[in-house]
Amino acid sequence: MAATKSVKLLTAACLAEFLAMLLFVVFACGTAMGIDGNRASQTSSGGTGDSSETGMTSKLPSWIIMLSLAFGLTITVLVYSTAHISGGHVNCAVTWGLVLTGNCPIIEGVAYFFSQMLGSLCGAFILLAIYPASMDMTKGVGSNGLAEGWYTGNALLGEIMGTFLLMMAVLQTACNPDSASIRAQAPVAIGFAVFMAHAVLLPIDGCSINPTRSFGPAVAAKIRYGGESEAFKSMWIFWVGPIIGASLAALVYKVFRALADTPATGKGQLEENEVADQATV
Template sequence: MAVGHEIVQQQRQRDPEHGGGGESSGKDYTDPPPQPVLTASELRRWSLYRAAIAEFVATLLFLYLTVATVIGYKRQAESDASGCGGVGVLGIAWAFGGMIFLLVYCAAGISGGHINPAVTLALLQARKVSVPRAALYVAAQCLGAVCGAGLVRAIHSPDAFVRLGGGANAVGDGYGRGTGLAAEVVGTFVLVYTVFSATDAKRNARDSHIPVLAPLPIGFAVFVVHLATIPITGTGINPARSFGAAVVYNQARAWQDQWIFWVGPLTGAAMATLYHEHVLRASAIKALGSFKAG
C-alpha cells in the first residue's frame, strides 16, 4: 500500500494537469466503468436490498424532520401576532439543507445517499446505476416520503395538519405555473450539477483527506435553492418529497400542481447530467476519440 501511494505521488509530480509538472500523461484517478443497463444478477444480491432500505429510511427521516419544521413554523407564526415566531424561511432552508448533508453523509457508503428520484434518474442517465437499482430506489424513496409525512400528521391533529398546509408543495400566490416549473428546473439543475461535481472521481482523488466534502456542498446546494424558491413553489427539487407530502395532505391544490414537481426536477436533472457528463467531462467525445486535428 505504501509503495502504491509513492507511485501516485510520483505521477502527480510528473504531470502538471494531475498534480505535478512533467511529461507523463498518467492519471492519479480512475473513472468508474459504466454500469450495465440491465443485470439480473444484481437482483440476487442482498446489497441491493440493503441499499434500498437505506434509501427508504433516509427519505423517511428527511420528510419527517423537514415537514415537521415547516408545520411547526406555521403553527408558531399563526399564534404569534407579531409574525416573528418560529424559525422563518431561513430556518426552513437550513433544515432541508442540513438534513440532506447529514443523511447523505450517513447513507453514502451503503446506497450512495440519493434520497431523491431526480438524483437517482440522473445517475441512471449517466450509467452510474442500473435500471433495477434505480427503480427500486425510486420506489423506496417515494414510500419513505409517504411514511415520513405520515409520521408528522400522526403527531398533529388532522384539522391543524390540513389547515397548516401539510408541508405540501404548491405554486405560490402571485406566481404562474410556468414560473413554478422554471424554478423547479433551475433549482434541480443546481442540485444535480453539485452532486456530479462533488462526487467526480478526479475531485475525490484530490480531496480524499476530507471525508465530508461531498455531502457538504450537496447540502449547501439544497439550502441556497430553498432560499431562492420557497416563495415560488415551497421548493420541491425532489419528486419523492413532493409526492409524499401530497399523499398525506391529500388536498386538491397539492395534486393540481403535482406534475410540476415531477416534470421540473426530472428535466433539470437531465439537463445537469448532459452538461456535466458530455460538456464538462466530454464523455461522448472520449468515447468517439477526440477532436484532435489529423
C-alpha cells in the same frame, strides 16, 4: 458503467433509501408544519408604519432561512449516513441523473425509486400522527403548491434551476474522477445546494427539487383534508421540473467529461462502502 449490486447489497441499499426518505420527510417537512410562513404575521419590533402594518418587514423573512437550513442540514446528515450503503440519493430526480450518466444501473435505479416513494409515504403518515390538523401551519402536511401571486412558469423554471444546481453538485463532487480528493465533503456541498434552492423557491412553491419528497405529503394531505386539499393541483410541476433539471445537469456533466477526454465514470467514482459513494441526495 456502474456494476449492479448483489441481491443482498441491493436489499440493504433499498432499505437505506427507504429509511432516508422517511426521515427526510419527517424532519424537513415536519419543520415546515411547525412554522408560520405567512408574511403578514411578521411585524417589526418597534413603532408603527407601513412596513409594520403590512407585515412586509423583510424581502427574505426569517422563516425562509429556517426552512432552508432544515432541508439542507437534513439532507447533509442523511447523505453522510447512507452514502456508504446506497450512495445516499434520497431523491428520484438525482437517481435519474445518475442513471443517465452511468453512475447507477437502471435496475438499481428502479428499485431505489420505489423505495424512495414508499419512504415518502410512510414519513408523511408519521407526520399525520405527530401533527394534528389544528397544529399544521402549512395546512397541507408540508406539501408543495403554487403560492398566490406566482405563475406556473415561475415555479417550473425555478424547479429546473434548483434541481440543476443540486444535480451538478452531486455529479461534480461525488462522481467526477477529478474530484476524488474532496469526496468526503460532497454531502456538505449537496446540502448547501439544497439550502440555496430552498432559499429561492420556498416563497414560490415551497421548493420541491425532489419529486418523491412532494408525493408523500401530497397523498397525506389529500387523505386528511379531502376535497379541501389542492396538493395535487400543481403536482406535475414538481415532477417535470426536477426531471428536466437533472437531465440537463447530466448532459452538462457528460460534456465536461468529454472535453476532459475521460469517461463519465471511472477511477474517481466512489467505491461501495465509502463515506461518499457514487452520488447523493
